[in-house]
Amino acid sequence: MSARHRAEPVIRTRLHRQRGxxxxxxxxxxLILAGAAGALIVSGRxxxxxxxxxxxxxxxxxxxxxxxxxxxxxxDAHLTIGYGGDVLMHTSVMGDTENGQGDIxxxxxxxxxxxxxxxxxxxxxEVPISPTGVASGYPAFGTLPGVVTALxxxxxxxxxxxxxxxxxxxxDGVIATADxxxxxxxxxxxxxxxxxxxxxxxxxxxxxRAGRTVRVAQLSSTYGLNGSTADPxxxxxxNDVEWAAQxxxxxxxxxxxxxxxHSQIGEEYTxxxxxxxxxxxxxxxxxxxxxxLFGAHPHVPQSSDLLDGGPDGxxxxxxxxxxxxxxxxxxxxGTVLAGVGTFVWVDVTxxxxxDGADDAHVDSLHWHPFTVDNDGGxxxxxxxxxxxxxxxxxxxxxxxxxSERWRAVTTNLGMETYSEDAPAMTGxxxxxxxxx
Numbered sequence: 197m198s199a200r201h202r203a204e205p206v207i208r209t210r211l212h213r214q215r216g217x218x219x220x221x222x223x224x225x226x227l228i229l230a231g232a233a234g235a236l237i238v239s240g241r242x243x244x245x246x247x248x249x250x251x252x253x254x255x256x257x258x259x260x261x262x263x264x265x266x267x268x269x270x271x272d273a274h275l276t277i278g279y280g281g282d283v284l285m286h287t288s289v290m291g292d293t294e295n296g297q298g299d300i301x302x303x304x305x306x307x308x309x310x311x312x313x314x315x316x317x318x319x320x321x322e323v324p325i326s327p328t329g330v331a332s333g334y335p336a337f338g339t340l341p342g343v344v345t346a347l348x349x350x351x352x353x354x355x356x357x358x359x360x361x362x363x364x365x366x367x368d369g370v371i372a373t374a375d376x377x378x379x380x381x382x383x384x385x386x387x388x389x390x391x392x393x394x395x396x397x398x399x400x401x402x403x404x405r406a407g408r409t410v411r412v413a414q415l416s417s418t419y420g421l422n423g424s425t426a427d428p429x430x431x432x433x434x435n436d437v438e439w440a441a442q443x444x445x446x447x448x449x450x451x452x453x454x455x456x457x458h459s460q461i462g463e464e465y466t467x468x469x470x471x472x473x474x475x476x477x478x479x480x481x482x483x484x485x486x487x488x489l490f491g492a493h494p495h496v497p498q499s500s501d502l503l504d505g506g507p508d509g510x511x512x513x514x515x516x517x518x519x520x521x522x523x524x525x526x527x528x529x530g531t532v533l534a535g536v537g538t539f540v541w542v543d544v545t546x547x548x549x550x551d552g553a554d555d556a557h558v559d560s561l562h563w564h565p566f567t568v569d570n571d572g573g574x575x576x577x578x579x580x581x582x583x584x585x586x587x588x589x590x591x592x593x594x595x596x597x598x599s600e601r602w603r604a605v606t607t608n609l610g611m612e613t614y615s616e617d618a619p620a621m622t623g624x625x626x627x628x629x630x631x632x
Contacts, residue, residue, distance in 0.1 A: 269548040273405035276619040277412060277456060278314030278541035279490040280307065281497075281518035282322040283355075285343055287333035288524045292574045296331070298342030301350050304522060306576045306588070307566055309618035310539040312351030316401055316412055316626050319347055319521065320458065320492050321355035321384070324362060324369035325376045335422070336364045341376045348380040353626050354399055356416035356458035358386025360493065362432045363421040370431050383628040386416030386458065387432050393632040394430035398447040398455075401626040408554060410454070410546050412626075413447035415440060415486075418460040419472075419493070435459055437479045444485035453556035454544055457486045460493040462517065465529045467608050469498050469516040481505030481512035487558050488542050489514040495525060496533035499609050500540070500561050513561045515540045526570055535570070536579065536605050538563045541619055562615035565605045569593050579605065580616060 285298065293299045304311075311317045326338030347355070357373055365372070370387045377384045383401055388394035398413040417433040417440065426432040433439075444455040457480065462473045469477075473491060480486050481503040489512065491498070498516035506512030519537035526535045540563045549555035565579040572592040582591070583602040593601075606614065 271406045273408045273546040275315035276541045277316045280539045281521040281537040282320045284322045284523035285339040286524035289574045298340040299346045301346040304576045306578045313618040317352045319355040321357045322359050324365045325372040327368035327372040344376045354383030357384050358416040358418040358433045363424050385414045400629040403626045405623045411452045412454045413452035416458040441483035441485045454487045458490045462494045477514040491516045497538045536567045
């Protein structure tokens with residue numbers, strides 16, 4: 197992945213029309229001039245002569261009708277955009293990484309086929325990087341750069357950084373987080389180091405698929421900062437429907453074909469989305485500017501819906517919460533789902549629209565469950581595989597615990613959008629375009 201690409205206008209493919217010329221047949225002209233009607237009259241039904249078309253005036257050369265547009269255009273492009281829930285680095289999780297430096301790659305390897313298989317994989321960076329180099333836990337989190345390095349090494353392409361903990365380390369933490377993500381060639385949206393970044397808060401990723409250049413814009417915002425106020429206020433994006441719509445339009449003007457919005461909203465440890473979530477999602481869908489909404493903050497997996505609205509009125513998918521990707525949370529939070537997370541992804545098709553230009557749209561949404569074995573070193577377990585009997589060596593979860601977590605997540609989310617198989621990349625890795 198390169199951070200040195202510059203955004204350029206999207207090149208739209210247009211159909212070209214051709215015009216030709218034909219000549220009048222000399223013999224027909226002679227016959228017309230001679231009035232040889234008998235040679236031009238063809239008998240119709242009942243012996244009645246059929247009228248012949250009125251010929252063009254002598255001496256003119258008519259143009260042929262416009263050729264029909266080429267029906268074969270470039271092949272459709274297909275790609276996937278995935279989201280994996282909150283990277284919630286409790287101190288106990290940090291303690292299970294090598295030398296406590298945050299390398300979670302060995303802990304999360306069970307998810308590698310999903311994070312590496314999605315064409316664009318976006319994480320939820322729940323906590324900031326500590327600007328002092330010292331990790332800290334709740335209530336004022338600060339994690340270490342090793343976490344970001346591990347994310348980059350395991351297939352992630354960028355992160356949403358707006359969360360209720362985004363201001364835990366103040367502006368220095370906002371800057372340290374963005375600097376660390378940028379150094380790892382990861383994109384980010386949700387927090388801003390400068391006012392210039394805040395004025396263009398979207399992150400654009402560029403993917404080459406089937407000879408097309410596809411640009412995906414990422415936006416991120418949060419409901420609040422645990423009672424704190426960012427200073428300056430533009431440092432952290434706060435949920436606002438009109439702001440999201442305006443920024444989505446600006447991202448499309450900058451070349452984006454698809455706009456993804458991450459928003460933290462809802463109530464913690466609540467299996468079903470609350471009214472604040474559903475009302476917000478419907479309002480976002482009604483703007484017609486957002487292609488998919490990935491929700492966060494409840495720390496448990498929640499359902500997904502295809503809502504009315506979305507671009508061109510084709511609908512907008514929302515995942516109300518993917519849960520936690522990695523954390524120390526468990527049934528102690530009051531629900532077994534606190535120890536379960538999902539990788540959620542959408543299928544995107546880019547084809548040729550009626551005007552010949554590229555048309556990108558989200559077709560479907562899928563999810564796959566994982567769970568964290570807290571007592572087994574905070575390792576991620578493929579919950580579907582474990583439930584089927586493929587339990588990794590050293591796992592401390594009992595068969596009953598695995599079954600209960602599987603039952604809870606499949607009951608809560610339903611099986612209509614469940615997928616057994618990981619997505620597979622359809623082209624080269626995305627390029628992260630510079631922000632601001």
